[in-house]
Amino acid sequence: MNIHEYQAKHILSRYGIKIPKGMIAYTPTEARAAAEKVSGRGPWVLKAQVQSGARRKGYFLEKDAGGEGGIRVVRYRRHIAETAAQMLGSTLVTMQTGPLGKKVSRIYVEAFNEVERNFYMALAVSRVAAELTLLVASLKDEDILKAALNKPDKILKVKLDIAGDTRPEQVREVIDFLKLKPRSAAHLEKLINGLHRAFLENDASMIEINPVGVLKNGDLIALDAKISFDDNALFRHPDILTLKDDCEISERELQASRYKFTYSEFDGSVGCIVNGDGLALAAMDLLRDKNIGTACFINVKGGVDKDKIASGIKIIMTNPRVEGILLNILGGFLRCDLIADGIVSAASEVGLNVPMVVRFEGTNKERAREILENSRLPVIWADTMEESVDKLAVALEEAA
């Protein structure tokens, strides 16, 4: 689960990390009032609150939102409301949002902080080594990815303990790497320990401060903040669950998550029903080879509840983008016959108006086939994943 920048900053500030003065605003009027509260004089920074990186370099889909990106520095008070009006309600596209972008429902108004320099700091999990890793780089944010690829030595990686505080020698290592002045040393220790504790105590999966600003007096300030939480551990953190922004995810995604299914939307035309993420990925690859895009996929995982499965299938059937449905189920834990029941019950409620190719394999596949044949739904049968994609491509062409 991801949260907004302003929420992430408030969490970090509870762990002793310094953040700029800021207030959230849902309307242009609120934005102007917020600006006055956070600073007597400009400039101010207006930041679109969508859960994505690279907002500064993003662009808005709407023409009247102005040519700038999702982070704007405003020098004069009289321009605050106008700038806020351009951003609020508009759709921001960044390299991380996908081409559909994300709607800006609120902006964060901050006092502008003059800094001497910036650096990158993040805490994440190295998967292969299974370690908690602190990442530090003395770079501008746009260069971070390139550096990761071309100049890995420009990024310092420090393995942190999974219990207890960061050790003094680790803090020392970061200070030396960044060549920070001695007056920043105590601030850096506070920053790293705050980050470390915030990560472990909240079951985060990633915290990124991009960038940390170094103020004239040596103090360090988090100019941005991103926190992702481990979905599997949210049961331990009811307080964090309340931060979930339902606007960030589509109505369908929300529905699917209620049944503990995963659902993702893209900009193509085929809806996929699968029981594994790998299966979804492989199906999407095959579709793309035929120049067919995926509209959405739902992963019903090891579902055992017939009604939930039917509701999941309905989410795909009622997506207006969907012009064809590809169902690939490899029953193990999940029984194919439950899926067949689900298809029949969903189709009887919302109708099946697009071509649907069905491929069952594994547990109870014969029974599943029987159920669908008895239902007389016009499904197209396939034996392998490849065949299912081939047959759907033909059916889509015929339907066009």
Added chain:
Amino acid sequence: MSVFVNKETKVLCQGITGTQASFHIQRSLDYGTKVVGGVTPGKGGTLHLNLPVFDTVKEAVAETGATASVLYVPAKAVKSAVKEAADAGMELVVSIADGVPLKDMLEIKQLLKGTKTRLIGPNTPGIITPGEARLGIFPENIHNPGRIGIVSRSSTLTYEAVLETKRAGEGQSTVIGLGDDVLIGMDFIDTLTAFHNDAQTDAIIMIGQLGGAFEEVAAAWYKQLEHKKPVIAFVAGNAVPFGHKMGYAGDIITKGYISVQDKKDALSDAGIIVVDHINDIHLKLAGLK
């Protein structure tokens, strides 16, 4: 021969009295797996599925001599169950449940270091040696004994790989699902090593997936190997345009290895046969003969 489990392996089930555990353990028993007992705290001394139930893993091991344990306990109980199994000296632990917290897995990986306990999973269909032993939730009816080893990071694509061996007229020596989670127990290197040491395995299918650098690391390991068995690899996730990701930390940690193509290139470069479509695997298998 086979890897990690065979018909002699004495298997214990932690969480045996649960509904799913009962269903799958019964199937495993029917399959011929040597399940010797179960553990459910508070139910020690009773019988379940005609098997003795114990309160602790230690007691169970002392009584039955079990060396492998399959866990059907819920995600939040996985950490303590793995710890108990490791403390009892279990050689192999297979954890089925999905949804184990990341922090718990970090702690599990740390506590297993230096022990003889190997973990498969979590969030895995388990491990099956066809005709001999089934630990997990595999649909056993699609398997048949043979000489192809399969290891996969994607649960459902594991089944797809099994079907490919069948299409090629082959069977499987052992099939291992590494688990779909961010952090997993055994990885490609651990399992490929075992398959290389197994006289019954002639070739190996490995199924990779977007995320992490597991494939890159395995490729580097394979490349320096002196005596190589043929490995056929598929990596899923090429068409994924945008993940729901935040920030750059994940990409930085993998040194920028972010695309499926990166993984395929690394595998090819190491001498592994890479297929673009999973349904092409049987053609490559036929080509090995």
